[in-house]
Amino acid sequence: MDIQKLGYDSINLGHGSGGLMTRDLLDNMIFNTFSNPFLNQKHDGSIVKFNNPIAISTDSFVVSPIFFKGGNIGELAVNGTVNDVAMCGAIPKYLSLAFIIEEGLKINEFRDILNSIKKAADTSQVQIITGDTKVVERGKGDKIFINTTGFGEVHPKANISTDNIKVGDKIILNGQIAQHGMAIMSQRQGLEFESDIISDTTNLNFLIKDLLDRFGKDIHFFRDPTRGGLSSVLSEIATDINNGILIFENKLPIEKQVAAACEILGLDPLYVANEGVFLTIVEASIADEVVDLMRKDDKGKNAVCIGEITKDHSGKVVMNSHIGGKRIVSPLMGEQLPRIC
Amino acid sequence: MDIQKLGYDSINLGHGSGGLMTRDLLDNMIFNTFSNPFLNQKHDGSIVKFNNPIAISTDSFVVSPIFFKGGNIGELAVNGTVNDVAMCGAIPKYLSLAFIIEEGLKINEFRDILNSIKKAADTSQVQIITGDTKVVERGKGDKIFINTTGFGEVHPKANISTDNIKVGDKIILNGQIAQHGMAIMSQRQGLEFESDIISDTTNLNFLIKDLLDRFGKDIHFFRDPTRGGLSSVLSEIATDINNGILIFENKLPIEKQVAAACEILGLDPLYVANEGVFLTIVEASIADEVVDLMRKDDKGKNAVCIGEITKDHSGKVVMNSHIGGKRIVSPLMGEQLPRIC
Incomplete structure (x- = not known):
């Protein structure tokens, strides 16, 4: 060449x-x-x-x-x-x-x-x-x-479908959100600001395989919240399953610098694109073990259970906020950051 | 909607x-x-x-x-x-x-x-x-x-590979060349000219299946000469097989209006893109039957044997021209008609 x-x-x-x-x-x-x-x-x-x-x-x-x-x-x-x-x-x-x-x-x-x-x-x-x-x-x-x-x-042990998601299932995230979107934003023409935020683009296939090897059908669902961010994916799931989703704001993993950048630009990190993040919805009984397994992997070292499937507020995503109240997380409407991926 | x-x-x-x-x-x-x-x-x-x-x-x-x-x-x-x-x-x-x-x-x-x-x-x-x-x-x-x-x-009977192409094999075309490229050209901004030429875009899968059902491994190769036209595909094949290709200009199927349009614009139809055309390279013994089968199908009604694989002029495509001489058909070099497909 x-x-x-x-x-x-x-x-x-x-x-x-x-x-x-x-x-x-x-x-x-x-x-x-x-x-x-x-x-x-x-x-x-x-x-x-x-x-x-x-x-x-x-x-x-x-x-x-x-x-x-x-x-x-x-x-x-x-x-x-x-x-x-x-x-x-x-x-x-x-x-x-x-x-x-x-x-x-x-x-x-x-x-x-x-x-x-x-x-x-x-x-x-x-x-x-x-x-x-x-x-x-x-x-x-x-x-x-x-x-x-x-x-x-x-995978011979896999059975991934929204049909498997049921009330009580836990929602686990492997890592910190909003990095990819904020990395791109920090470089966009006309939007440049000082930051060391780097995209989280990476391959997640081996961690997914490890999870399936170990937990098989107790893993009900996987999804990577890319365009539209975590909120859009959660909203889509809530719509599909006819149950509700409850998440805890204080559990959401986000790197300090990324959170600060979102604040400066007035962006909600729940709507910002990710590339190296996935969520899995699992049997409640294995949730702790899933988090443990993820944390042993570099790509899951910030793994955390962020919420669960509820019978209440069917079709909606509700967030228990830092300050104690609840709010509905709406899906992204139009475009926040065009051409993020 | x-x-x-x-x-x-x-x-x-x-x-x-x-x-x-x-x-x-x-x-x-x-x-x-x-x-x-x-x-x-x-x-x-x-x-x-x-x-x-x-x-x-x-x-x-x-x-x-x-x-x-x-x-x-x-x-x-x-x-x-x-x-x-x-x-x-x-x-x-x-x-x-x-x-x-x-x-x-x-x-x-x-x-x-x-x-x-x-x-x-x-x-x-x-x-x-x-x-x-x-x-x-x-x-x-x-x-x-x-x-x-x-x-x-x-297809269970298929074995399609340039490795199977050998001296004496016949080259058969299902239909008339240069239609798609000339249809696009006739509508291009700045290049409009009066014509009723329409693109030959169509699906060829059922005719291919019929050929494989009937002739199986005696069909050595299929290829559709889209971008770069017939000349580019033939040149690529000649390079890959280390034998020569001989084609006959007077056998090349081309519709009169298309030929005229090529002449007006100074384009060689051998280099113009096709969408509903394919060539097949087959055992010489079945060539006539292949042409017969094709002609019974609307998508092969202009089928014709246009040439054969030769020991001579290895790696080159040679054309016996209308006027009796021979000329080498070079592959297309750069761009003749951008964005044809």
């Missing part, structure tokens, strides 16, 4: 033509980064075999800026989809990878993104098995958008 | 927030269009079971204009990926569907696209099982980009 050898230092429309320039980009940048027997067939698709039911999830990533504190769009595109597959109770195994690149993207930036994708895929033990590269004219995109679709075998 | 009831007539950033507006868009436009047990779970992913190896293919669609003669970006996004899965020798079954929408897209246009997706999916007998919707600011996208990733079970 020597730019001198490539003969171009930015992506142009020819790279999306399907002709020799596309082939050149694929051979010199993509295939040699992700080389594996699936991709090396260089066909338009790949053939894989699964022995168990598979979970499939897709996401397009349009985060801006594409490089941010703690990560970049490439890493996010791998972790985000790996986590979505894991949240179905599955072991992520393969990803497809599709780029929409705006003409003019610097090859150096593209290379850094590809390297991050490779590193994140290796960390999660997933392989990139098929892909696509399109190029749009200047001003018709924004540097780069990435779609990943992920596939994984459902 | 009554706009009065929706309360908005275009997509705005709030629809990509992950909050209530996203949910509203999903419930009122997407879930009720594609309703099926997979999507109705409303989780971030879906679980499916396959008994055979599966073929997976992904494509992002960025065609401009999004509505063109003979189709639109939605229909294209279904047919394109259905065909890519079929070209692997598989029976397409499921699609994921991810939108990147530019703020301001008219709801009417989005609805038409969704309806086309639904219709095309039904025609191909594939289900939309999971999806994603992102919204970017005005001027950071171009109306709508669509990613589809497709999954299908490999």
